Structure formats: structure tokens, C-alpha cells
Amino acid sequence: MSTILAFAEARDGELRNVSFETIAAAKQINEDAQVVGVVLSDQKTEALADEMIHHGADRALVVEHADLKEYTSDAYTQAAMAVINEENPAGIVMGHTSAGKDLSPRLASKLDSGLVSDITGIEGSGDDTEFVRPIYSGKAFEKKKLTDGVTFVTVRPNNIAPLEKDTSRSGEVSSLDVDIKDLRTVIQEVIRKASEGVDLSEANIIVAGGRGVKSEEGFEPLYELADELGAAVGASRGACDAGYCDYSLQIGQTGKVVTPDLYIAVGISGAIQHLAGMSNSKVIVAINKDAEANIFNVADYGIVGDLFDVIPKLTEEIKALKV
Amino acid sequence: MNIYVLMKKTFDTEEKIQVSGGAIEQDGAEFIINPYDEYAIEEAINIRDEHGGEVTVVTVGDEDSEQQLRTALAMGADKATLINIEDDVEDGDQYTTSTILATYLKDQEVDLILAGNVAIDQASGQVGPRVADQLDIPYVTTITGITIDGEQVNIEKDVEGDVEKVQTSLPLLVTCQQGLNEPRYPSLPGIMKAKKKPLEELELDDLDLDEDDVEAKTETTDVFLPPEKEAGKVLEGEIDDQVKELVSLLRTEAKVL
Numbered sequence: 001m002s003t004i005l006a007f008a009e010a011r012d013g014e015l016r017n018v019s020f021e022t023i024a025a026a027k028q029i030n031e032d033a034q035v036v037g038v039v040l041s042d043q044k045t046e047a048l049a050d051e052m053i054h055h056g057a058d059r060a061l062v063v064e065h066a067d068l069k070e071y072t073s074d075a076y077t078q079a080a081m082a083v084i085n086e087e088n089p090a091g092i093v094m095g096h097t098s099a100g101k102d103l104s105p106r107l108a109s110k111l112d113s114g115l116v117s118d119i120t121g122i123e124g125s126g127d128d129t130e131f132v133r134p135i136y137s138g139k140a141f142e143k144k145k146l147t148d149g150v151t152f153v154t155v156r157p158n159n160i161a162p163l164e165k166d167t168s169r170s171g172e173v174s175s176l177d178v179d180i181k182d183l184r185t186v187i188q189e190v191i192r193k194a195s196e197g198v199d200l201s202e203a204n205i206i207v208a209g210g211r212g213v214k215s216e217e218g219f220e221p222l223y224e225l226a227d228e229l230g231a232a233v234g235a236s237r238g239a240c241d242a243g244y245c246d247y248s249l250q251i252g253q254t255g256k257v258v259t260p261d262l263y264i265a266v267g268i269s270g271a272i273q274h275l276a277g278m279s280n281s282k283v284i285v286a287i288n289k290d291a292e293a294n295i296f297n298v299a300d301y302g303i304v305g306d307l308f309d310v311i312p313k314l315t316e317e318i319k320a321l322k323v
Numbered sequence: 324m325n326i327y328v329l330m331k332k333t334f335d336t337e338e339k340i341q342v343s344g345g346a347i348e349q350d351g352a353e354f355i356i357n358p359y360d361e362y363a364i365e366e367a368i369n370i371r372d373e374h375g376g377e378v379t380v381v382t383v384g385d386e387d388s389e390q391q392l393r394t395a396l397a398m399g400a401d402k403a404t405l406i407n408i409e410d411d412v413e414d415g416d417q418y419t420t421s422t423i424l425a426t427y428l429k430d431q432e433v434d435l436i437l438a439g440n441v442a443i444d445q446a447s448g449q450v451g452p453r454v455a456d457q458l459d460i461p462y463v464t465t466i467t468g469i470t471i472d473g474e475q476v477n478i479e480k481d482v483e484g485d486v487e488k489v490q491t492s493l494p495l496l497v498t499c500q501q502g503l504n505e506p507r508y509p510s511l512p513g514i515m516k517a518k519k520k521p522l523e524e525l526e527l528d529d530l531d532l533d534e535d536d537v538e539a540k541t542e543t544t545d546v547f548l549p550p551e552k553e554a555g556k557v558l559e560g561e562i563d564d565q566v567k568e569l570v571s572l573l574r575t576e577a578k579v580l
Contacts, residue, residue, distance in 0.1 A: 070487070071482075073452070073461070073462060073463075074461065097483070098465070098482045098483045101448050101464065102452065102464045102465075104449075105417070105421075105447075105448070105449035105450075105451075105452035105453045105456075106452045106453070106455070106456045106462075108418075108449070108453065109421070109452070109453045109456035109457060110456060113540060114416065114418060114539070114540030114541040115417070115447075115449060115540075115541070116541055117446075117447040117448060117449060118446060118447065130544055130545075134446070135347075135444060135445055135446060135546070136334065136340050136347070136443070136444055136446075137443060137446065138549065139339075139340040139548075139549075140340045140342060140347060140546060140547065140548050140549070141546070141547055141548070141549060142543050142545065142546045142547075143543070143544045143545040143546075143547075144541050144542065144543050144544065145541065145542045145544055146540065146541055146542075147539070147540055147541060147542050148538075148540035149540050184461035184491055184492070185461050185463060185489050185490070185491040186489065186490045186491070187487050187488070187489055188488045188489070188490055189487070189488040190482075190485055190486070190487050190488075191485060191486040191487075191488070192485050193484050193485055193486060199483060199484075200483075200484075201483065205579070229580075246484070246502075247501045247502040248481060248483070248484035248502075249484075250501065253336045253443050254336070254358050254359070254443065254501055255501065257446075261579045262573065262577070262579040262580070272336070272337060272339070273336045273337075276336075279549075279552055280549060282577075282579065283573070283577040283579050284552075284555075285569065285573070291557070296554060296557060297552075297554050298552045298554070299554070299555050299557075300555035300556070300577065301555055301556055301557075301558065301569055301572055301573070301577075302555065302556070302557040302558065303557075303558050303562070303565050303566070303569060304557060305562050305565070309562055310562055310565075310566060313562065313563060313566045314566050314569070314570070317566050317567060317570045318570065318580075321570065321574075321580070
């Protein structure tokens with residue numbers, strides 16, 4: 001029976017949601033394959049492995065090592081290659097996250113394999129599996145097949161639905177000892193800037209501001225709305241260039257490409273580069289003073305009005321829902 | 324210091340994408356330097372100005388790629404290499420490109436390689452790390468700051484909004500993230516000078532490579548456009564009522580709240 005490795009991603013001892021999406025993707029690629037959840041971490045690996053099994057992995061393999069606390073290419077490559085050599089998998093699935101993007105090409109190179117990055121859909125199965133991925137920042141899509149090496153893909157968070165959690169599921173959890181050495185990059189410090197809010201790439205709801213927000217302070221009502229919705233805050237390039245917010249919030253052709261269930265565009269005109277980064281969101285709401293703004297052409301619902309009037313009212317309305 | 328920049332030409336971000344015959348229509352499109360590669364070029368020039376040495380921009384492309392290489396030379400790079408695969412490779416992928424680049428770089432004295440962290444067309448982000456692996460040198464992706472002191476390199480890396488301070492050493496490959504710098508526009512004297520700067524053109528033969536050595540490991544079977552989004556409902560009435568209606572529609576019709 002062939003084996004597909006589904007790599008979990010832990011952050012501060014908790015699994016990110018994309019970990020479960022890798023399991024669902026592995027099952028779609030080959031429903032008969034044995035899906036092995038792989039946990040690389042410095043702590044709590046057994047508990048995390050159980051969680052992978054509850055989400056559909058048939059069994060789990062863990063590597064616990066102090067050098068796996070923060071992601072580094074060298075440490076994670078050594079741990080992942082040890083797992084791959086142990087399991088000799090037919091397929092590998094990882095999240096298309098900061099770590100997954102960094103690690104997967106190096107593993108593919110070591111395995112002399114193809115790699116299809118950033119997939120949002122899977123069609124067919126077995127050898128005929130085709131992977132759908134956005135190109136030109138979502139202005140188009142392509143279907144790709146792997147022709148040489150292992151079936152190696154990274155999945156864009158939030159696109160492949162995880163399987164239902166079942167805490168009664170059980171499976172074998174084994175542990176692998178890996179000798180990690182010769183680390184050529186050392187992380188000296190991590191400055192947490194993003195941890196306060198919801199991660200943009202995994203957010204179900206995004207409230208994004210553009211030039212119309214006018215200032216850094218102008219973003220405050222957007223953050224208040226995002227808090228009520230459990231949403232992440234994003235921005236257009238215009239807002240970032242104007243210094244209203246950090247570039248890490250930028251959505252668009254340069255910046256992040258996002259596909260949340262609900263995207264609320266506030267004071268964003270809708271330049272083609274911005275639309276590329278968000279127009280595949282499930283539902284789009286546009287709030288803009290200018291009725292002619294391009295953003296209304298892709299919005300499901302629009303309000304023409306002053307955002308500083310509309311947003312606080314919307315926040316109140318959402319608050320009222322919860323009472 | 325010998326600095327290399329890996330560069331790719333991409334569609335101008337203003338371009339609308341059209342598909343014909345299962346491929347992106349290229350005719351008549353405007354091409355630019357991949358915006359993330361511009362950060363790499365700018366940083367390479369700054370590092371050279373501080374530490375001395377030479378900046379070489381390298382691209383795997385076709386005859387027309389010369390235009391983007393000349394732009395990089397006009398920004399201030401010293402030399403350019405065009406590896407023209409137009410006649411040899413029909414459908415390359417990231418394995419193809421990285422193998423060609425690594426083969427070329429293996430024959431050079433390399434201290435630092437800079438690349439964009441992703442290209443805005445194919446957006447795989449694979450080529451940088453694949454090249455570093457083939458050269459067996461360390462790499463750091465999505466950097467927003469770099470300082471070099473002798474062999475030692477201190478880097479700021481963007482990790483989904485957090486900043487990691489990373490220490491490593493030369494030789495090294497880095498991929499550049501927005502926020503690293505503000506790429507300059509070529510000056511008129513720069514454009515004039517660029518015309519006389521050396522631009523070397525190579526083919527696979529010159530690197531002792533066959534088509535088979537660089538054969539893609541993936542295949543594109545289809546290219547298509549997303550369904551056109553139809554303009555939705557613009558609400559009317561007093562703002563208070565519009566907000567109430569919006570919340571109601573999001574709950575009952577769109578079912579996202």
C-alpha cells in the first residue's frame with residue numbers, strides 16, 4: 001500500500017488548521033493510500049500526532065528535537081529527510097505557508113522530484129491526479145500533473161476542507177530520532193508583530209482598508225470591526241505605500257493572495273493588482289464613497305457611503321447579533 | 324564581493340490575462356522585471372556600493388529578455404548573462420530553470436545570490452531554494468533586511484508578518500520580500516551606460532547541458548480563466564438601513580456570518 005505524508009505545522013505548540021487540510025488533500029490524491037501525519041516540533045509531539053489522527057491520518061510519525069522549536073531550513077530539512085527516507089512515500093503534502101514555501105523546494109531538489117506549489121484544488125486521483133493552482137495572482141488558473149518523482153504538493157490554506165474531527169479515531173504513533181547538526185542559519189530573535197490578530201492567509205473573514213482610510217488612525221474602526229467578526233485586517237498597496245500600515249498586510253499581486261469566505265473592502269478603489277489578490281474570495285462587500293469605484297464590479301454587496309460613518313454602524317450591528 | 328541576481332521577466336501587473344489554446348496569450352503583452360526581483364537588484368547594487376565587487380544579473384529566458392537585463396544594467400548592475408533556452412526547451416518548469424541556473428553558477432565565484440521570493444506569474448517560489456540546494460549553500464527566504472560584516476551576515480526575515488533576526492554566513496542565497504528597499508528607476512545616464520555594459524548570451528550547449536538534463540518534472544495540462552464575477556447588489560436608502568440590510572443579507576443570503 002502506498003504511503004502519503006501529510007506534514008503538520010505547529011506554532012507555539014498548537015497545530016495550524018492547514019495541517020488538517022494536508023490530510024484531506026492526501027486522502028483526495030489517493031483514498032486507498034495510508035496517510036501518515038508527520039509532526040516536527042520541539043514539544044508535545046505525541047498530543048499533536050493524536051490530533052492529526054483525529055483529523056483523518058491513519059497513523060503518525062513524530063520527530064521531537066530542541067532544534068525544531070523555530071523553523072529553520074537546515075534543521076527541518078534534516079528532520080523531514082529522515083522521515084522521508086524512513087517512509088519512502090509516494091506522495092508528500094505540506095501547507096503553502098512561510099515554512100512550507102521555504103522547505104518544500106529544497107526537499108524536492110534533494111528528492112530530484114517535481115513539486116506543484118500552492119494548489120487550491122485536486123481533480124482525479126492516483127496517477128492521473130491533476131492539481132489546480134492560481135497563476136498571475138489569481139487572474140488565471142492552471143492544472144498541473146507531476147511527471148517525475150514523488151507526488152509532491154503544497155496546499156494553499158483555506159481551500160481544501162479538512163475532514164471532520166473524530167476523537168474516537170486511533171492510530172499508531174511512532175517516533176524517530178534524528179541527529180540534527182551543522183546548522184548554517186541561526187535565529188537570534190523573533191519579533192512578534194502579527195500574533196495579535198488573525199493570520200491573513202488563514203482568515204475566514206478579512207476587513208481590508210485602502211487609501212480611503214486616509215491615515216494610520218483611520219484603520220482603528222477597521223480593527224474594531226475585525227475584532228467583532230474574528231477577522232484579520234488587510235490593506236491595499238495604496239494604504240501600505242502611504243504608510244497607514246505595514247507591508248505584511250498588503251493584499252494584491254505584490255503582497256498576499258487571499259480567498260476568505262467574506263472580504264470587506266473598505267475605501268479600496270479596486271485596482272487590477274488588488275483585485276488579483278482577493279477577487280476569488282467567496283463573498284465580497286465593498287464600502288466606498290465613490291459609486292464609480294471599480295471594486296463595485298466584483299462586489300456581491302456594496303454600500304456607497306463614508307466609511308467612517310458606515311464601519312462603526314456595521315460594528316454595532318455585528319455586536320447586536322451576539323446579544 | 325561577487326554578487327549574482329536571479330531575474331525573471333513577467334507580465335506587467337496592469338495586463339489583463341487572456342487564454343487561447345490552453346495557454347496564456349503572450350502576444351502584445353508588456354513585460355517588466357518581476358517586481359520582487361527589483362528588490363533583489365536594488366539590494367545587490369547597495370551591497371556592492373558599500374562593500375565593493377560586482378553585480379551580475381542572470382536570467383533564463385528568450386531573446387526578448389535582453390530588454391529587462393538592460394533595465395537592470397541601467398539601474399546599476401555591472402554585467403548581465405542571458406541564458407537563452409528558446410530553441411532548446413519547450414515546456415520547462417522550476418526544476419528546469421533551477422538546474423540551468425545552478426549549472427551556470429557552479430562555474431562562477433559566488434559570494435552572494437539574491438532573487439525575488441516569488442515571481443508574480445507562476446508564483447511557485449521554488450527556484451531560489453532549489454538553486455541553493457544544488458549549490459549546497461545556505462539560503463534565507465523573504466528577507467526584509469540584510470547587513471554583511473566580513474563573512475558574517477545578519478538578516479531580517481518576514482515570517483507571515485513577524486520578523487525573525489537570522490545570523491548566517493557567506494556564501495549565501497537570499498530571496499527578497501517587499502519592504503527590503505525602494506527600487507530605483509533607471510536614470511538617463513544609467514540607460515546610456517547600460518548600452519555599453521557587457522551582456523553575455525549562453526545556450527544550454529555552453530553549459531554542457533542537454534534538453535534531457537533539464538526536462539520538466541511537472542506538466543501543465545490546462546490553463547483557464549476564473550468565472551467572471553458579476554457585479555452584485557449596491558444597497559440603497561439611509562446608511563443605517565443599508566447597514567442593517569447588509570448584515571441580514573450576509574446572514575441569510577450569503578450565509579457567511
